[in-house]
Amino acid sequence: MKKISLLGATGSIGQQTLEVIEQHPEKLELVAMSIGENIDLGRKIIQKFSPKLVSVMTKETCDKLKNEFSSDITFVYGNDGLVEVATYKDSTIVLNAVVGSVGLLPTLKAIEAKKSIALANKETLVTAGHLVMDAARVHNVSILPVDSEHSAIFQCLQGENEKNIDKIILTASGGSFRDKTREELKNVTVEAALNHPNWSMGAKITIDSATMMNKGLEVIEAHWLFGLPYEKIDVLLHKESIIHSMVEFHDGSVIAQLGTPDMKVPIQYAFSFPDRYPMPSTKERLHLWEIGRLHFSKPDFDRFKCLGYAFHAGGIGGTLPTVLNAANEEAVAGFLKRKISFLEIENIIENALEKHVTIKEPSLEVIRQVDEETRLYVQTLLARK
Ligand SMILES: NC(=O)C1=CN([C@@H]2O[C@H](COP(=O)(O)OP(=O)(O)OC[C@H]3O[C@@H](n4cnc5c(N)ncnc54)[C@H](OP(=O)(O)O)[C@@H]3O)[C@@H](O)[C@H]2O)C=CC1
Ligand SMILES: CC(=O)[C@@H](O)[C@H](O)COP(=O)(O)O
Numbered sequence: 001m002k003k004i005s006l007l008g009a010t011g012s013i014g015q016q017t018l019e020v021i022e023q024h025p026e027k028l029e030l031v032a033m034s035i036g037e038n039i040d041l042g043r044k045i046i047q048k049f050s051p052k053l054v055s056v057m058t059k060e061t062c063d064k065l066k067n068e069f070s071s072d073i074t075f076v077y078g079n080d081g082l083v084e085v086a087t088y089k090d091s092t093i094v095l096n097a098v099v100g101s102v103g104l105l106p107t108l109k110a111i112e113a114k115k116s117i118a119l120a121n122k123e124t125l126v127t128a129g130h131l132v133m134d135a136a137r138v139h140n141v142s143i144l145p146v147d148s149e150h151s152a153i154f155q156c157l158q159g160e161n162e163k164n165i166d167k168i169i170l171t172a173s174g175g176s177f178r179d180k181t182r183e184e185l186k187n188v189t190v191e192a193a194l195n196h197p198n199w200s201m202g203a204k205i206t207i208d209s210a211t212m213m214n215k216g217l218e219v220i221e222a223h224w225l226f227g228l229p230y231e232k233i234d235v236l237l238h239k240e241s242i243i244h245s246m247v248e249f250h251d252g253s254v255i256a257q258l259g260t261p262d263m264k265v266p267i268q269y270a271f272s273f274p275d276r277y278p279m280p281s282t283k284e285r286l287h288l289w290e291i292g293r294l295h296f297s298k299p300d301f302d303r304f305k306c307l308g309y310a311f312h313a314g315g316i317g318g319t320l321p322t323v324l325n326a327a328n329e330e331a332v333a334g335f336l337k338r339k340i341s342f343l344e345i346e347n348i349i350e351n352a353l354e355k356h357v358t359i360k361e362p363s364l365e366v367i368r369q370v371d372e373e374t375r376l377y378v379q380t381l382l383a384r385k
């Protein structure tokens with residue numbers, strides 16, 4: 001039985017993780033979880049799964065829920081609460097599905113507590129990949145990718161010698177506006193941006209997908225997970241999201257992982273690895289004859305500027321990816337609140353990157369400082385709008 005701590009149970013990945021747990025009750029059990037602001041959904045999850053430990057965002061919510069539920073359930077709150085869930089004594093694996101760099105500290109603490117990490121929260125690796133991967137090495141802990149592309153690459157690499165990799169090829173749908181020109185992007189709405197062609201996901205990642213910052217974050221995530229230089233990481237536009245990514249080896253062979261666009265597959269693989277659990281018989285399988293044709297093209301870096309910013313920040317390293325991530329989180333929040341236009345997201349990120357003087361090999365304290373300073377800088381820009 002795998003005992004799971006789930007960070008971000010009320011989100012898109014969190015909900016799909018709970019479905020996977022329900023589908024395999026003899027193998028998977030939820031023992032601890034965190035929720036954000038969605039208290040109503042949180043209540044329903046607690047009633048259904050009876051976790052032993054629950055973290056919420058505020059003391060007020062914590063006190064309220066303590067009065068509603070039996071004393072068998074412990075309630076905690078805030079960033080310390082996230083860490084308590086991540087390090088809960090009875091859990092063996094932590095699935096981190098919170099959004100944003102708030103996921104960094106719980107990940108590091110879970111690694112120190114020797115929990116396996118199933119990582120959906122890509123911002124953690126973008127912000128401080130060197131700290132996370134070093135900690136995983138020191139504590140001999142596995143980081144199992146949940147992000148669909150990285151799970152695909154991880155699956156393609158099973159039984160392979162990493163020295164034979166020529167490159168990895170991350171596929172990208174191109175997001176909600178993949179067929180629009182830059183001129184047409186000037187007046188796009190939040191609603192249109194939230195309408196991803198293939199995946200149903202949380203708001204922040206759906207906007208990232210539309211700017212292609214999602215793919216940029218994934219390039220940096222891949223660099224850390226697979227220990228590859230940026231020259232060996234390619235991005236390929238593939239609008240159907242059927243091939244989830246590929247690895248090209250030095251004998252010219254290319255191995256790909258395919259499947260319908262369904263996050264429950266990589267979530268489940270992170271739990272079942274190195275085994276595989278069967279897919280429920282009710283679930284639709286991949287029928288390539290129904291799809292007919294798959295399409296591929298190279299991304300245009302002038303069209304998708306965020307992709308270029310991510311390769312640049314990743315290549316320089318140090319604190320620059322921290323700035324990239326924090327500026328992006330704040331700019332996307334500003335767009336979702338309708339303070340700025342879609343194209344202003346990339347202008348803000350470019351400004352923040354240009355202004356920053358990179359610090360090499362930053363400590364956690366420096367990462368936190370740079371993250372906070374960048375957020376304040378972007379908030380100042382947003383306040384002028
Ligand atoms: N959705 C997807 O298909 C994929 C997502 N990912 C990555 O997985 C992560 C989660 O994405 P997704 O599920 O879409 O996001 P959602 O926005 O749907 O969910 C985020 C979760 O985090 C919680 N949360 C948000 N802010 C805080 C905070 N400050 N403190 C504590 N909890 C918080 C939310 O709580 P509440 O809702 O209760 O406020 C919710 O449970 C992201 O890093 C994303 O990039 C990667 C691949 C695919
Ligand atoms: C499901 C998943 O892993 C997302 O990160 C997805 O890849 C987003 O799609 P694009 O960024 O390719 O549009």
Ligand SMILES: [Mn+2]
Nearest residue numbers: 147148149218
């Ligand atoms: Mn992805």
